[in-house]
Amino acid sequence: MKGFNIFNSIRAKANRKSDSISNISLIRSEGQTKVNSSEIKTLNILWLYPDIMNIHGGRGNIMGLFNMCNYLGIPVEIRRVDRLEDRIDWNWAHIVYITAGELNCVPSVIDALNRQKDDLEAFAKLNRTLIANGSSGAVLADEIRYKDGRVIKGLGLLKMIWTERDSVWGDDIWVSADVYSNEEVSGSIEVIGNQIQVADVELSEGQEPFGRLVYGRGNNGSLANGGSGFEGARRKNIIYTCVLGPLMTKNPLLAADLLLKAAEREGIEIKGVTGKEITEIFTDNTEGFELESKSAECIKTFMKEKM
Amino acid sequence: MKIRFFAALYAAKLTARIIDIVARGRGTNLPGQIALKIDPKFVSHIKGLDPGKTIFVTGTNGKSTTTNLIAHIFKTAGVKLAVNLEGANLIGGVVVSLLKNCGLDGRLKADFVLMETDERFLPIIYKHLPAGHLCITNIQKDQVQRNGEPEIIRRKIKSILNPDITMYVNGDEPNALSLAADAGKSIQYGVERNSRSFDKKDDFFSVSMPCPKCHEPIRFETYNVDNIGPFVCDNCGFETGKNKYMATDVDFENKTFTLDGEKFSFAYSTPYFLYSYVAALTVAKEFGISYEDIRRAFPTFELVGGRMESIRIDNKEVKYIRMKQENPETLQSAINVIASDKNDKVFMLGLGEIMDFDPYYTNTFYTWDCDFRELVKSEIEKCICFSDKVVYDAAIRLLYDGMDENKLVILPTNDDKAIVEEVKKCDSDNIYLITLMYKFESLAKYVKQEAK
Structure with a gap:
């Protein structure tokens, strides 16, 4: 089992230049045409519109995924797509991430993605991963209803309707979400973070949530407060969650789950840790992710006091 | 009328x-x-x-x-x-x-x-x-x-x-x-x-x-x-x-x-x-x-309430660099001030839960909008993170930006005495503190009482 020290040393590499880490590439959008010179097949992560969807420390999610790839030994290439007019190489991407952005910018992102809708649908049919968190999740919705009366059609990838709230709701959040499974491990994990909710989210009939609330407001309130008790939405590998933190640094198991499933799906060889170690990550996380585990325990205790 | x-x-x-x-x-x-x-x-x-x-x-x-x-x-x-x-x-x-x-x-x-x-x-x-x-x-x-x-x-x-x-x-x-x-x-x-x-x-x-x-x-x-x-x-x-x-x-x-x-x-x-x-x-x-x-x-012109103040612990001056909580721009400004001092120093980071409105909550995600790397590279002798609720999140953030874990002290407490005792252990007398105003005031009050 890899220990806390190793994970820390890997973490520190996140901001180094790409050439210091083997089989790791970080490429900004102007470099999208660059061909990976390595023969090794990489997991390809696309970070959509980081300058535009730029709030709530969202970039930490990409740092978190990058580090977890290092930790798990998954060769990875991460590219940014910066401008709305840039052509997205959907065929190249295995994971597409839209970090938290302003609800105000959502229509522009929807317009940009609608211009490439055929490619996007082909991407979704391959069961590849598309994740948006915070208000960026509205991009994936059927419809967004703004306070000023505008009603905007979303991409419709998740059956949900967003309605802008009169006031902002901010709090901690604790969610139970279904994640990784193999022969030895299956079930749900806890996802911990914060929530800044500027819209209420209603899931349409048949739309599965990302998880169920243990504490917090989630989509539209807990069961005890008359809400659905749901958090986020998920259809296969298309995910919306409101959890901020950043989500992928505070919840290493979720990051690992996302990456391992994608690597498995794309036939990417994982050299860093053995299958046994991966199982251990999910069954006994306190050693490998000591700081993250302690953080979660602190904040869960605080949330229990608030219940 | x-x-x-x-x-x-x-x-x-x-x-x-x-x-x-x-x-x-x-x-x-x-x-x-x-x-x-x-x-x-x-x-x-x-x-x-x-x-x-x-x-x-x-x-x-x-x-x-x-x-x-x-x-x-x-x-x-x-x-x-x-x-x-x-x-x-x-x-x-x-x-x-x-x-x-x-x-x-x-x-x-x-x-x-x-x-x-x-x-x-x-x-x-x-x-x-x-x-x-x-x-x-x-x-x-x-x-x-x-x-x-x-x-x-x-x-x-x-x-x-x-x-x-x-x-x-x-x-x-x-x-x-x-x-x-x-x-x-x-x-x-x-x-x-x-x-x-x-x-x-x-x-x-x-x-x-x-x-x-x-x-x-x-x-x-x-x-x-x-x-x-x-x-x-x-x-x-x-x-x-x-x-x-x-x-x-x-x-x-x-x-x-x-x-x-x-x-x-x-x-x-x-x-x-x-x-x-x-x-x-x-x-x-x-x-x-x-x-x-x-x-x-x-x-x-003098600021009301002060933006940069200091407290003395033994013979060490702890320079307080105020930030506005949940505000990455002011935190970045505070980070840059400390990073611009190229002398050996101790950096203290005391983030806390946010207590502006109900419910109080543990937001630290704004730190991910900031860049600590210049600070990390600026001759940090020791880094002390303290807080009873978000100390681990603060430590993780610093590690991501390259903080040497051997220099990192994690104090999972808000106790003024414990924090002051940790300061007393430092070799350097060039100490910077970023924390929320209420915590600085609490520390200053404790130090004043201790000196009596």
């Missing part, structure tokens, strides 16, 4: 007097609330109010400093002001400041009205007190638990703008500048690239911001403060304002800058404060205050 107004005036004045005796120096909204309860149109009934002589200062960061600076300049020049210096920037506080400057005949006794106004409550305040002049410092990520996103604040401010308003706006801040066309007249100010300016063009993880007009990325030619600096949107051409007032030749070492050929000294030499100085200078000059009076006022 008159009876109601005077009843409100006298009741509120009496309440304010009692509060002054009982809790002198504490800003309060109560007398204002009483006045409005008795006479909901209290403000409009005050004689002598003139929108042309009424200035509001709003924005997410720096409005208290800017308001206080403008007030200091005006007073130095012998101008009498009605001003809310205590930071009581909601409608109640504004009313209190007005009634304190009203005679018993209900007439304003000041030459000008200057009010710091909470950006979210600006529309309500403006409804009571229409101002002809509005200074906007910036519209950035701030207090997300109530503000959510910068656009929510931008919309609030935009809602009051009309052709009768003259706006004084930071021309280097895209969100604020984007409102210029909504005012009757816009006067812009800015700061030239200087020794504290920074770039982040080659960094894969760095992010800019969306253009408030077309939503494509804003490109900063340089950053004077995070997300403030000369900029352009390559898509729609929106760019830095035509800054009528521009600070040039900024010398942070000697604490001087030049504007319009005149040299000014400034006491609080951080990039953030520099924008407040230039904003205040802009407003003052446009209101006819001479450069000579402004130059005379700057060196004698």
Whole structure:
């Protein structure tokens, strides 16, 4: 089992230049045409519109995924797509991430993605991963209803309707979400973070949530407060969650789950840790992710006091 | 109507007097609330109010400093002001400041009205007190638990703008500048690239911001403060304002800058404060205050509450660098101050749960909008993280930016004694502390008591 020290040393590499880490590439959008010179097949992560969807420390999610790839030994290439007019190489991407952005910018992102809708649908049919968190999740919705009366059609990838709230709701959040499974491990994990909710989210009939609330407001309130008790939405590998933190640094198991499933799906060889170690990550996380585990325990205790 | 107004005036004045005796120096909204309860149109009934002589200062960061600076300049020049210096920037506080400057005949006794106004409550305040002049410092990520996103604040401010308003706006801040066309007249100010300016063009993880007009990325030619600096949107051409007032030749070492050929000294030499100085200078000059009076006022200006203070623990000076919680731009500014000291040092980071509004919560995600790498590289001997709820999150953030885990001390406590004892163990006497104001005050109080 890899220990806390190793994970820390890997973490520190996140901001180094790409050439210091083997089989790791970080490429900004102007470099999208660059061909990976390595023969090794990489997991390809696309970070959509980081300058535009730029709030709530969202970039930490990409740092978190990058580090977890290092930790798990998954060769990875991460590219940014910066401008709305840039052509997205959907065929190249295995994971597409839209970090938290302003609800105000959502229509522009929807317009940009609608211009490439055929490619996007082909991407979704391959069961590849598309994740948006915070208000960026509205991009994936059927419809967004703004306070000023505008009603905007979303991409419709998740059956949900967003309605802008009169006031902002901010709090901690604790969610139970279904994640990784193999022969030895299956079930749900806890996802911990914060929530800044500027819209209420209603899931349409048949739309599965990302998880169920243990504490917090989630989509539209807990069961005890008359809400659905749901958090986020998920259809296969298309995910919306409101959890901020950043989500992928505070919840290493979720990051690992996302990456391992994608690597498995794309036939990417994982050299860093053995299958046994991966199982251990999910069954006994306190050693490998000591700081993250302690953080979660602190904040869960605080949330229990608030219940 | 008159009876109601005077009843409100006298009741509120009496309440304010009692509060002054009982809790002198504490800003309060109560007398204002009483006045409005008795006479909901209290403000409009005050004689002598003139929108042309009424200035509001709003924005997410720096409005208290800017308001206080403008007030200091005006007073130095012998101008009498009605001003809310205590930071009581909601409608109640504004009313209190007005009634304190009203005679018993209900007439304003000041030459000008200057009010710091909470950006979210600006529309309500403006409804009571229409101002002809509005200074906007910036519209950035701030207090997300109530503000959510910068656009929510931008919309609030935009809602009051009309052709009768003259706006004084930071021309280097895209969100604020984007409102210029909504005012009757816009006067812009800015700061030239200087020794504290920074770039982040080659960094894969760095992010800019969306253009408030077309939503494509804003490109900063340089950053004077995070997300403030000369900029352009390559898509729609929106760019830095035509800054009528521009600070040039900024010398942070000697604490001087030049504007319009005149040299000014400034006491609080951080990039953030520099924008407040230039904003205040802009407003003052446009209101006819001479450069000579402004130059005379700057060196004698002192911040209310302090931005940089220190406490002594044994023979060690712990320099406190204040930040505004949940506000990445002010945290980045604090980080940059510490990073600019290349001597051996100890860095203390005490983030806490956010206790501004109910429910309290454990937000630390704003730290991920900041870059600690220059600080991490700046001869850190030891880094002490403390907090009972978010210490691990703070430590993780620093590790991600390359902090050597062997230098990292994690104290999962808010206990002042434990924190002070850890400071005493440090070899270095060059110690910097970033924490929330309430925690600094608690530590300072403990150290003072311990010394007795």
